[in-house]
Amino acid sequence: MKGKLLPAFFAAGLTLLLGASVLGVQLQSQGIETVVVVHGPLTWLGLFAAAAVVFAYQLVKDRVQRVRQNARQGSRFRLPAFLENHAQRRLMIALAIGALLMFPFMAERSAVDIATLTLIYVMLGLGLNVVVGLAGLLDLGYVGFYAVGAYTYALLNSYFGFSFWEALPIAGGMTALFGYLLGFPVLRLRGDYLAIVTLGFGEIIRILLNNLTEITGGPNGIARIPEPSLFNLQFARRADEGYTSFHEFFGIAYDPTHKVIYLYILALLFALAVAYIIYRLMRMPIGRAWEALREDDIACRSLGLNPTGVKLSAFTIGASFAGIAGSIFAARQGFISPLSFTFIESAIVLAIVVLGGMGSQLGVVLAAVAMTLLPEIAREFNEYRMLLFGLIMVLMMVWRPQGLLPLKRPQMELKRG
Amino acid sequence: MEASLYFLQQVINGLTIGSTYALIAIGYTMVYGIIGMINFAHGEIYMISTYVVFIVIAGLSMLGIDSTVFLMAAALLVAVIVASAHAFAVERVAYRPVRGSKRLIALISAIGMSIFLQNYILLAQGSRDKAIASLIPGGWQFGGDGFAVNLSYMQVIIFAVTLLSMTVLALFISRSRLGRACRACSQDRGMANLLGINTDLIISMTFVIGAALAAVAGLLLGMYYGVVNPYIGFLAGLKAFTAAVLGGIGSIPGAVLGGLILGVAEALTGAYLSTEYNDVVSFGLLILILLFRPWGILGKPEVEKI
Numbered sequence: 001m002k003g004k005l006l007p008a009f010f011a012a013g014l015t016l017l018l019g020a021s022v023l024g025v026q027l028q029s030q031g032i033e034t035v036v037v038v039h040g041p042l043t044w045l046g047l048f049a050a051a052a053v054v055f056a057y058q059l060v061k062d063r064v065q066r067v068r069q070n071a072r073q074g075s076r077f078r079l080p081a082f083l084e085n086h087a088q089r090r091l092m093i094a095l096a097i098g099a100l101l102m103f104p105f106m107a108e109r110s111a112v113d114i115a116t117l118t119l120i121y122v123m124l125g126l127g128l129n130v131v132v133g134l135a136g137l138l139d140l141g142y143v144g145f146y147a148v149g150a151y152t153y154a155l156l157n158s159y160f161g162f163s164f165w166e167a168l169p170i171a172g173g174m175t176a177l178f179g180y181l182l183g184f185p186v187l188r189l190r191g192d193y194l195a196i197v198t199l200g201f202g203e204i205i206r207i208l209l210n211n212l213t214e215i216t217g218g219p220n221g222i223a224r225i226p227e228p229s230l231f232n233l234q235f236a237r238r239a240d241e242g243y244t245s246f247h248e249f250f251g252i253a254y255d256p257t258h259k260v261i262y263l264y265i266l267a268l269l270f271a272l273a274v275a276y277i278i279y280r281l282m283r284m285p286i287g288r289a290w291e292a293l294r295e296d297d298i299a300c301r302s303l304g305l306n307p308t309g310v311k312l313s314a315f316t317i318g319a320s321f322a323g324i325a326g327s328i329f330a331a332r333q334g335f336i337s338p339l340s341f342t343f344i345e346s347a348i349v350l351a352i353v354v355l356g357g358m359g360s361q362l363g364v365v366l367a368a369v370a371m372t373l374l375p376e377i378a379r380e381f382n383e384y385r386m387l388l389f390g391l392i393m394v395l396m397m398v399w400r401p402q403g404l405l406p407l408k409r410p411q412m413e414l415k416r417g
Numbered sequence: 418m419e420a421s422l423y424f425l426q427q428v429i430n431g432l433t434i435g436s437t438y439a440l441i442a443i444g445y446t447m448v449y450g451i452i453g454m455i456n457f458a459h460g461e462i463y464m465i466s467t468y469v470v471f472i473v474i475a476g477l478s479m480l481g482i483d484s485t486v487f488l489m490a491a492a493l494l495v496a497v498i499v500a501s502a503h504a505f506a507v508e509r510v511a512y513r514p515v516r517g518s519k520r521l522i523a524l525i526s527a528i529g530m531s532i533f534l535q536n537y538i539l540l541a542q543g544s545r546d547k548a549i550a551s552l553i554p555g556g557w558q559f560g561g562d563g564f565a566v567n568l569s570y571m572q573v574i575i576f577a578v579t580l581l582s583m584t585v586l587a588l589f590i591s592r593s594r595l596g597r598a599c600r601a602c603s604q605d606r607g608m609a610n611l612l613g614i615n616t617d618l619i620i621s622m623t624f625v626i627g628a629a630l631a632a633v634a635g636l637l638l639g640m641y642y643g644v645v646n647p648y649i650g651f652l653a654g655l656k657a658f659t660a661a662v663l664g665g666i667g668s669i670p671g672a673v674l675g676g677l678i679l680g681v682a683e684a685l686t687g688a689y690l691s692t693e694y695n696d697v698v699s700f701g702l703l704i705l706i707l708l709f710r711p712w713g714i715l716g717k718p719e720v721e722k723i
Contacts, residue, residue, distance in 0.1 A: 014506055018503060021469055021472075021502075022537070027547045028547075029545065034475050034547050034549050036479060138521055138525065138528075140528065186704070195524055195528070196662075197700075199655065200700035201700070204697050207693065208697065211691075343651070383540065384536075384540070386532060389532060390532030390533030390534075390535075391529070392529070393525055393526065394529040397511075397518075397522050401518060
């Protein structure tokens, strides 16, 4: 006990110092003067309480850890049994897809709109999951590819009149090209460099979009991006010259909800397609190679895999999914500006992947839903959103680096002892 | 003549900023040298120390103290202590528990910490710019009829303090017992541990030294610009990391050289192209150096041992 007192006092003092220096006092501008305001007794009481908690925890730390270790051996979080069975799982997935398809016809318009945004984040999460979760490459500039996809559609439309369906493959290809060109020099190096270079890339894209005012409209962005059409049927009240509008074709009254529902279904289909493609890729040699390379670089090389090529393929594929998500985002918003593509977006998508469990698709989907719906449900939570995301990343890495719903593979374990 | 004076002015400005990049870059390069990870939160430590400097100076001014030397000394002392405490706590909370795991995990933890710290300060101190008046105004002017080169006292102080800190650090690393332990750790941590060096302590100390230098940079840049907001750490951290890679990550003289080169490159871009493209040029430089000389100007190529 005595040996613990000193470290405990030290930790408590450290807590107090950290808290007092940032939370206890505040810089405020009063006119042209900047003054320091010392917060009231309540704040200081809180700080002392925090220090006391740290002090107490330091004293009983060993015991807590022992208890946790014992608990860990007993219970482990598992998927419900019905998801383990193959046929039942298929049924569940089919039911879920059916429910998702029914959803927009029953929910309110605003709910459908938010669901579309959630699906875009699901797509981004799944795409980044390939890069971070499967291939183990930390991409901090994922939003850069998202921006390239969105602007490709917006620019092709406003300059050359490309429709959504014409621009989509180009946007996907364009982002893949960006991913390839960026990844090529960097992926030969150690992983850390990739993190910082992609971070820089995301910033460069945003700065360029902001400053190439003649082309991209700068901070004003690009407005009036048309929504996609359904086999040339347009969703506007009045269709363009030579086109038919959706409600005229079916002889129903014009309703702006049609467009919202159509965008939702489109996003859903794309999200499902992305999920399926990745699901298949994971079971192909290339997907196995991603994971193998993540686990052991040297073993892979000695088995004849080309690390740069394998990493590059993951990076490029992940980028192209972001591009497709970006195009859908541009179509949904109808307006894009560089403000939608800040580093915060990259951080949110990364938090989704980390929380969901790196490599696990179901986990990523659930995390994306949670992360986008939570701020919508609790508005006051919005202020603390990024703080929590940062905290989640650290805590997940410390406690459960494999995520809440880790990827499970058929495996056998040697019996020990 | 005028053109060359203008050029000289840009070089002076660039070296000023560059030397503070170098101060921050030391933190990256030392941590990388010892535990081989990028401490993303380092830029935020610099930002926090700038806030502390502002709080101390504004607070003491309110109490009626106006001796410049005393204000700066007090600000420096408090900033170094608080920044070191933050870095120490960050290492304990976010890095030590994941030290044995894979590199990706430590990286994500670090980026999470950086996001956390930035938003923590944002919530505690507000997002608006806070400004304080310059303590050391004025400077020298020399040169021609059309264009005069300005060298402010603050710029001279920045050079001098940076030079002094670097000399002290170099002496500490090369002469002292702890410095020797530091070098031993960066060569082979396991072996150093076997030989009785408390590697945990050395790693903590590395973080503290990096934070102390970041606090020095916080004081100097805070006085130079006179403005602080919660977002300055992100970009400054990126720039300093670029400087560290440019000079050769893991090498302390490399960090200094990289910082100076980056500062001058940015000042010249700002002068002859547009300040908007400052960041583009520095990241472009980073990608180019990684493409052609990934071990940097003064670093040694990394040999991977199996």
